[in-house]
Amino acid sequence: MYNPITKLHKVINHKTIDERRQTTMQIIHNTSATMAAVQQGINSSNYQKNAKKLGSGYRINSAADDAAQLSISEKMRSQIRGLNRAVYNAEEGANLIQVADGAMNEIHSMLHRMRELTVQSLNDTNTPQDRAAMALEFNKLQSEIDRIDTNTYYNTLPVFQEHEASYYQIAGYRSWASDQKHSIIAPDNSLNIHLPAGEYSPDSYTIQIPEGIYTTQELVDEIDDAFAAMQPSNPGFVLEYTQDGRCNLNFEGQNGQPVKIDSVDGSLAYLIYDCYSGLSSTSLLGTTVFEGNWPLKITTGQNDQLEFTIEPLGSPAGNPIEVTIEIPQGEYTRSEVIDLINKKLEENPDVNYPEIKATEYGSNCIQITGGYDNSITRLKGNMFKLELGTEHVYSSVFYDNIRYGTSTGTHAVISGKSYYHEDYTNPIQIKEHVNDELKLKVNGKDMIFIIPEGDYIIDDITNNSKDNITYVLQQLFDLAGADLTVSAQDTPYDELNHTYVSYKYLSITSKTAGANNSLTFDTDDNNIYGKTFASLFTTTNYAYTDDPYYYSGSTDIKVTGSADLSGTITIPNGANTLSISVSNNPAFSITIPPRTYNSLNDLVSELNKQLPSSQKNLIAFDTSGSRLVIKALTADVTDIGLSSTGAYKQLFTGIRHYPNEIEVSATGKEHYPQGSTAPDINDMASITLDKAIPQSSTTIGPGNNVITFFLNGSRISVTMADGTYSRQGLIDELNRNFDAKGYKVQASLTGNSLTLTTTLSGFNQDLSLEVDTCHYGTAWPAFVGTYPYTVGPSIPSFSRLEGTSHTLPITLDSTNNEFYFQLSSNKNSPPTKVTLSPKTYNSLQELASDLQVVIDSAIGTDKIKITYGSDCLYMRAIGGDGNFDNPASIPNNTFYDAVFANPISGTHIDDPDDNQSAISGQYFNQGDHDYDKAFIIGRCDIANNTTEIVSGMNDTFILDFTHKNNDSPPDPSKDFTIPLEVTIPAGIYTGTEIADLLTPALNQQLKNNNLDGFTLKATVGGYHTGVTGAIDDFALQITLTETPSSSSASGTIESDPGTYILDGVHGNAASSIFYKTSGKPEPSYITGSHDISGGVTFPPGKNTLTLKTDGIEHSYTFPDESYPADKIVEFLNDKFDNGDDNGNPAPLRASLVNGRLQIKHKVIGSHIISEVNGSAKGILFYMESGRTDLDAFMLQVGALGHQGLELPRLRVGTAALKINSVTISKPKYAEKALKHLDQAVNLLSERRTTYGVLQNRIDYLNSNNRNASINTQASESRMRDADMAAEMMDYTKHKLLADASSSMLAQANQLPKRLINLLTQ
Secondary structure (H helix, E strand, O other), X not given: OOOHHHHHHHHHHOOOHHHHHHOOOOOOOOHHHHHHHHHHHHHHHHHHHHHHHHHHOEOOOOOOOXXXXXXXXXXXXXXXXXXXXXXXXXXXXXXHHHHHHHHHHHHHHHHHHHHHHHHHHOOOOOOHHHHHHHHHHHHHHHHHHHHHHHHOEEOOEEOOOOOOOOEXXXXXXXXXXXXXXXXEOOOOOEEEEEOOEOOEOOOEEEEEOOOEEEEHHHHHHHHHHHHHOOOOOOOOEEEEEOOOOEEEEEEEOHHHOOOOOOEEEOHHHHHOOOEEOOOOOOOEEOOOEOOOOOOEEEOOOOOOEEEEEEEEOOOOOOOOEEEEEEOOOEXXXXXXXXXHHHHHHHHOOOOOOOOOEEEEEOOOEEEEEOOOOEEEEEEEOHHHEOOOOOOOOOOOOOOOOEEOEEEEEEEEEEEOOOOEOOOOEOOEEEOOOOOOEEEEEEOOEEEEEEOOOEEEEOOOOOOOOOOEHHHHHHHHHHHHOOOEEEEEEEEEEOOOOOOOEEEEEEEEEEEEEOOOOEEEEEOOOOOHHHHHHHHHHOEEEXXXXXXXXXXXXXXXXXXXXXXXXXXOEEOOOOOOEEEEEEOOOOOEEEEOOOOEEOOHHHHHHHHHHHOOOOOOOOEEEEEEOOEEEEEEOOOOOOOEEEOOOOOHHHHHOEEEEEEOOEEEEEEOEEEOOOOEOOOOEEEEEEEEEEEEOOOOEEEEOOOOOEEEEEXXXXXXXXXXXXXXXXXXXXXXXXXXXHHHHOOOEEEEEEOOEEEEEEEEEOOOOEEEEEEOOOOOOOOHHHHHOEEEEEEOOEOOOOOEEEOOOOOOXXXXXXXXXXXXXXXXXXXXXXXXXXXXXXXXXXXXXXXXXXXXXXXXXXXXXXXXXXXXOOOOEEEEEOOHHXXXXXXXXXXXXXXXXXXXXXXEEEEEEOOOOOOOOOOOOEEEEEOEEEEXXXXXXXXXXXXXXXXXXXXXXXXXXXXXXXXXXXXXXXXXXXOEEEEEEEEOOOEEEOHHHHHHHHHHHHHHHHHHOOOOOEEEEEEEOOOOOOOOOOOHHHOEEEEEEEOEOOOOOOOEOOOOOEEEEEEEEEOOOHHHHOOOOOOOOOOOEEEEEEEOOOOEEOOOOOOEEEEEEOOEEEEEEOOOOEEOHHHHHHHHHHHHHHOOOOOOOOOEEEEEEOOEEEEEEOOOOOOOEEEEEOOOHHXXXXXXEEEOOOOOEEEEOOOOOOOEEEEOOOOOOOOOOOOOOOOOOOHHHHHHHHXXXXXXXXXXXXXXXXXXXXXXXXXXXXXXXXXXXXXXXXXXXXXXXXXXXXXXXXXXXXXXXXHHHHHHHHHHOHHHHHHHHHHHO
């Protein structure tokens, strides 16, 4: 459009500066047009904007419209599209979950069927064939679960994971049928797993399974049990039995931590790869059975010593090491015995073989492993001793197979009957030419001994005084060279004085024992020899005083009634008098008013009132508890007497209820079969009272609440709680107390009678109780009942003297007619002396009368009473003033000694026992000899198997012959141990042939060692010991007997007394024909899992193989990148011979077996090739797989980053559900399977629940995303969408304004033209 104003401006602007300066005036005058143009532009722009908004529907079409709101709107649009996509993502995840849940639903169904089969197999109506059929279906279901686990996919992705996020697997290459049999025998029953050192603690784990014969499935199940029982706990090991029959060792990382296994070895590793641990033929296997929780009881001196020898077998062989272990007395479980033995071995500085140790053998026994190139032989010690018959059994740690032989002999002996005691007998008088010559024969040799004249005592030989006949005789025998021993023996002999005191008597014995020893004495009384024999051995001259009995008496003068007078007391008419005498004066009587008295005190007050006035200063009535007392008030009262008439019975006699008397005891019983820790008899001590609990309801209170008895020698006392009890209630209360105090005893009812039973069993359990008037707890009457007993009052008792027996007549003269006695009330004065006239008494009555007269004359009447019996006198105080001290304490009391005491003297003659002679005038005694055979029994079955003897390998048999003397104290110089060595020619032998060969060879060894008095015989079978685990009928037995001799009194060549032992069997043949060992004589080997027949290429840095041989580590680095298989073998064999990376050779040989690398030990025996490792182990040996981590399975369920939902990668295979190993072939395994299936059902339910919860979460998540999308869309619309009504109004307004502006502009444009026209005119 033409704009004149613009043109004018251009004209003006093109003028020069000077021209502008020369212009004095410029006129520009079109303001209205300018303003109209501006307004027209604004209105046009607004019009165009409104038109755009109406056309697009948006309020904001560009940043210019609203930059801030546009930015917010675009963000919202991005969020909305993201939310919509997230909904689709989540629905994809829900679809995957549905696929997984469908698969798990099928697994659940199979688990229910497997559980049903398990329950069915547990029923004992099934035959083994039935169980096998069920097990087959069970195994197929296991395989189907694993197939579902590995073959369930979604969009070509596996739904489940076979392993944890982090796992390591050593895959097996050997395939095993599920029903294939495996024989597992210790020590070849272990599996060792080695982890990288420094990364794990511990870094090595070992499991062992019980011995037995298993199917593959059962064996894997046992290994699973061992993993479960591992200490420390299993970090994640699983032995997986796959569908194709292979066994894989998996290490499943728990909580996602990285895992790795360096190596796996041990005998059970053969399930994964081919291997064999070799044999140490001298790893000894024990047969003692450790039953359940029963411990082995070790007793000092009986079964506490274990000795064996470690014999190196290498070439050249080292020096044998003798090991002696003493086990402290106590009770030990199998594991405790093993730990103790191993601790002792570790402490022994000479034992430098850590592989030699005690370990478990089977489920109940113990073994000692010989280790590498070592033999454990020469078992010795008292724990191998065999007890027979009724002997107490002491079982060994290993086995009881050695019967000790005993050679015993009795000495020729004479034990005299001439007794000596310094207080009761006279010395032995020896007079010259009368009784001073002792004649005897010692082993047939005549000997005469002259005894010096004198008086002799008999005392111990240590008393070397010349008046000791023991010492004198020994000196005489020694000087004459007589092989005799004299001793003084003790005996409590009472025929002399009716008092047990220790008398001495002579004993002469031969110094040696046996039937060839004899003693013969001349005992003819008609010659000097017989008289001497009588003086020394048969005659006792005794002289002593028999003292009378004395009782001191009481000084407290009172009468205490026995009647219980608690409560009110009613005195009836007619029985209301008491007749009382005081100090032996005439009795007086008091009358008690007949009535009821409120208390005993009321009655006492009344009685004291009724006392005659003459007596009130002498006696008084009083109380003692609930009992009535009459007491003396002055020392002048010497006695109080009561008549039994009137009120006497009511007031002074009572009824006592004493418990029924019971004395009973019981001891527990036990008997242990030798070779087993469990007793076959094990009873508790139990007592059942023969009295019933009398009342059905019994009240227990402070006066009857204590029960006492003895438990294992200790007094037991319990206090029952107050209350009223039924019979069973009494029992329960006793048991409550027993439990509270920890007493190992329980009460029960047998019928209505109490039974006490120890809670522990065995012969050391003992119960005893004694219930009578002196020994009982106050509660016993409640259990055994009572009987009534009438008890009178307690009255004063006074001194009395009871003389000893006398034979009449008794003659008194000036030497024995003075009698002294001391009154107790007059101790400060000299004793009273009475003198009887010299006289001979033919009756005790007359003597008693005369003595009474002189005593009454000296002290007054009615103080002391003299009476007599059939053969003795009695002296007693009548009252307290007549009490006297014991006259025996007064010296020179001649009448007392002659009349009350009884001097006794005489001669006692008795012949010595054990006289074996039938000839009169002769004493003969001969020693005796007895020998119990010694024998030893092997534990190797040589009867049912032939034995191959190889020269230089197993041809030497050595048996130790040991003698221990039984002198007291023992004389070590007499002890000896001689090895008897036999070389067995090479060949194949039956057991009998071996025994027949050993017998003459062993006897020749006896002769070579000057032991001709003995004979050895080897047999197969013979003795039947009954020892648990023994195979007596099939084992080698060797017996030691004495050689017969017609010249000996016993019929054999008598051996020296002592113990004879055959033990310590050793030599390289010991394990072949005697000891129990395991395994087969092959070298150990390992075989890799990889087939390397096509050659090997080592990746960079993975060319080193390491292993250990008998604990020594070796490393082999392959220098080249690639090798054919034969060059691998050639390289290793060169390194084995000439040295590894460190120059160390190894006794190994490599070869290819079916394309796989096999490494074998060169030496036969128990050698360990273990811990195959190094960077090349996965190329040459193990088939490995694994991962250190696994990315999470994420669903993007939000519009923004980090808004993912993780789906856990579930494991639902049999290994994950812990049912991979279970089987139902036997009830034992079915029980476990049932438990594991229940756990598997729960575990699978948890995993289904996990996905179910996630599916529900996805549904809610999608709903939320949709809501968020809609709401965000609405917000964005409100922000960006146009208000169509308002925009239309603006559009119309702005259109009108634009049109008006255009018209105004047109009008305004005419003004410049007019001005120009004006200026140009």
